[in-house]
Amino acid sequence: MKARVTVTLKTGILDPQGKAIEGALKSLGVDGVASVRQGKVFDIELAGADKAKAEVVLKEAADKLLANTVIENYRVELL
Amino acid sequence: MKAAILVFPGINRDRDMARALKLISGHEPAMVWRAETSLPVGTDLVVVPGGFSYGDYLRCGAIAARAPVMDAVRDYAAKGGLVLGVCNGFQILCESGLLPGVLMRNAGLKFICHDVHLRVERSDTPFTRGYNAGQVIRVPVAHGEGNYEADEETIKRLEGEGRVLYRYCSADGVVDEASNINGAAQSIAGIVNDRGNVLGMMPHPENHVEDIMGCTDGRGLFAGLVQHLEKAA
Numbered sequence: 001m002k003a004r005v006t007v008t009l010k011t012g013i014l015d016p017q018g019k020a021i022e023g024a025l026k027s028l029g030v031d032g033v034a035s036v037r038q039g040k041v042f043d044i045e046l047a048g049a050d051k052a053k054a055e056v057v058l059k060e061a062a063d064k065l066l067a068n069t070v071i072e073n074y075r076v077e078l079l
Numbered sequence: 080m081k082a083a084i085l086v087f088p089g090i091n092r093d094r095d096m097a098r099a100l101k102l103i104s105g106h107e108p109a110m111v112w113r114a115e116t117s118l119p120v121g122t123d124l125v126v127v128p129g130g131f132s133y134g135d136y137l138r139c140g141a142i143a144a145r146a147p148v149m150d151a152v153r154d155y156a157a158k159g160g161l162v163l164g165v166c167n168g169f170q171i172l173c174e175s176g177l178l179p180g181v182l183m184r185n186a187g188l189k190f191i192c193h194d195v196h197l198r199v200e201r202s203d204t205p206f207t208r209g210y211n212a213g214q215v216i217r218v219p220v221a222h223g224e225g226n227y228e229a230d231e232e233t234i235k236r237l238e239g240e241g242r243v244l245y246r247y248c249s250a251d252g253v254v255d256e257a258s259n260i261n262g263a264a265q266s267i268a269g270i271v272n273d274r275g276n277v278l279g280m281m282p283h284p285e286n287h288v289e290d291i292m293g294c295t296d297g298r299g300l301f302a303g304l305v306q307h308l309e310k311a312a
Contacts, residue, residue, distance in 0.1 A: 014228065014262075016184045065145060068138055068174065070181050071228070 001046040002079040003058055007067045008039035042066055051078055080305050082108035082124040085152070087143040090130035090167065092283065099285035100126070103301040113146040118155055123308050125152055129166030129221070129283060139182060139224045140170030149175050161205055161304065162277040166222055169269075169279030178272055178279045179237070180229030182222075186262025190223040194294070195260055195282060197268050198248040200241070204271065206278040207244050209303025215252040216296035218282040220260065225281040227263040227270070234264050236273075245269035245280055 009015050015037050022036035044061070046054050058076040067074040082100045086093050093110065100108045108126070109119045118125065132143035143149070149171075156162050156177055164172040172178045185191060194217050199210040210216065229237070237243055245268040249258045259266040261281070269280030284297030 014183065014186070014226075016186055016188050016226075020188055065137070065141065068141065068181060070179075070230075071183070 001049055001051075001054055003044045003046055003054060004077045004079055005042040005044060005058055005062050005066055006039060006075045006077070007042070007062070007072050008074075009037055010071055010073055013071045039072075040066075054078055080104035080106055080124060080308050081119070081121045082106070082126055083111045083118050083122045084108050084126045084128055085113070085148055085168075086110050086128075087113045087130075087132040087146060087171075089132045089134050090128055090143075092129035092166065092285065095283070096126055096128040096165070096285045099288045099297070099301060102288060103298060104305050111148060113143065113148050115148045115151065117151050118148075122155070123161065124304060125155060125160065125162045127152075127162070127164040127168030127171050128285075129168055132167055132171065135224075138170075138174065140167055140172075140174040143167075143171045144174035144176075153177065156272070156274075156277050159274065159276050161308075163206065163304075164277075164279040165283055165285065166220075166225075166281055169281055170224065172277060172279045177277050178270060179233045180227055180270075182224045182281070183226040183228050184224050185222070185226050185260075190221075191225070191260050192221040193219065195220050195268075196248050196250050196252075196258065197245045197282060198252050198254060200244055200246060204244060204275055205304055205307040206269075206271065206300060207303060208307055209299030209301070213252065215248060215250065216284075216287075216299065217250075217294050218284050218287050218297050220282045222261070222281055225261040225263065227267040227281075229264065237267075237270055238265065240273065242271045242273070242275070243267050243269070244271055244278065245282070 287297035
C-alpha cells in the first residue's frame with residue numbers, strides 16, 4: 001500500500017525559504033503569485049493492506065519523526 | 080568534572096569540545112556513542128556538541144534527538160543532571176523535547192560563520208557563574224539554522240522566568256536588530272529549561288578558550304561549570 005504524508009508549516013510561522021522562492025518566482029516573471037509557503041512530502045510504501053492500521057502507523061511516524069508539531073502540521077493520505 | 084560528550088554521525092565539534100573541557104577541567108571527557116543506552120557512572124555534565132548530525136537531514140537535530148542515548152540523557156536531566164547543548168546540540172535538545180521551541184532557518188537565509196558578541200543576562204546559574212551579569216563576551220557562531228522561535232506564551236515564560244542566559248548584542252552590549260544575526264526571537268542565543276539544568280546555545284564557547292584562538296571569552300562558561308560542580312561536591 002502506498003501512502004503520502006505532507007508536512008507544512010503552521011500559519012504564522014516565519015518561512016524564509018518560502019519567501020525566497022516567492023521572490024525567485026517573481027523575478028522569473030511568473031505572474032499572479034501572491035505568496036509561497038514550502039513544505040515536505042514523504043511517499044511511503046507500507047507492508048500489509050489494512051487501511052485502519054496503516055493510518056495509525058503513518059500518524060505515529062509523523063508524530064514521532066516526520067513533523068515537528070511545534071511548528072508543523074501534517075496530513076496523511078492513503079493512495 | 081566527569082563530562083560525557085555525545086557523538087552522532089556527522090557531529091564535527093566533539094573534539095573541540097573535548098579539548099576545551101580537558102583544558103579547563105583537567106579531566107578527559109568520555110565520548111559516548113549514539114547507540115549507548117546509559118551514560119558513564121558518575122557523569123556530572125553531558126555535552127551535546129555541534130556539527131551536522133545526520134547531515135541535517137529532515138530537520139537539524141531531528142534524527143539524533145531520537146537516538147537511544149537520548150533516552151539516557153532525558154533520565155539524567157530529569158534527575159537534575161547538567162546538560163549543555165551547543166549549536167547542533169541546541170537543535171538536538173529542542174528536537175528531543177528537553178528544551179522548548181525550535182531553531183529555524185536564519186532570517187537572512189545565509190550560513191553565518193563569524194564572531195558575535197553575547198550579553199550574559201545573569202550570573203547566578205551553573206552555566207553563567209564564570210561571568211558577571213551584563214558582561215559582554217565574544218564567541219564564534221557557525222550555523223544556518225539558529226533563528227530561535229517559540230510560541231508567544233513560551234517566549235513570555237522564558238523571559239518572565241529569567242531563562243534567557245545569553246543574547247546577541249553589539250560590542251558594547253546593546254541588544255538591537257542589527258546585532259541579532261539570525262533573526263531569533265528576543266535576540267535569544269541561549270536558554271535553559273524550567274529547572275535550569277539544561278542549557279542550549281547556538282554560539283561556540285569551546286572555540287574561544289586558548290590564546291592561540293585569538294580570544295578566551297568562552298572559558299568562563301566551562302570554568303563556571305567546574306566551580307559549580309566543585310561547590311556541589
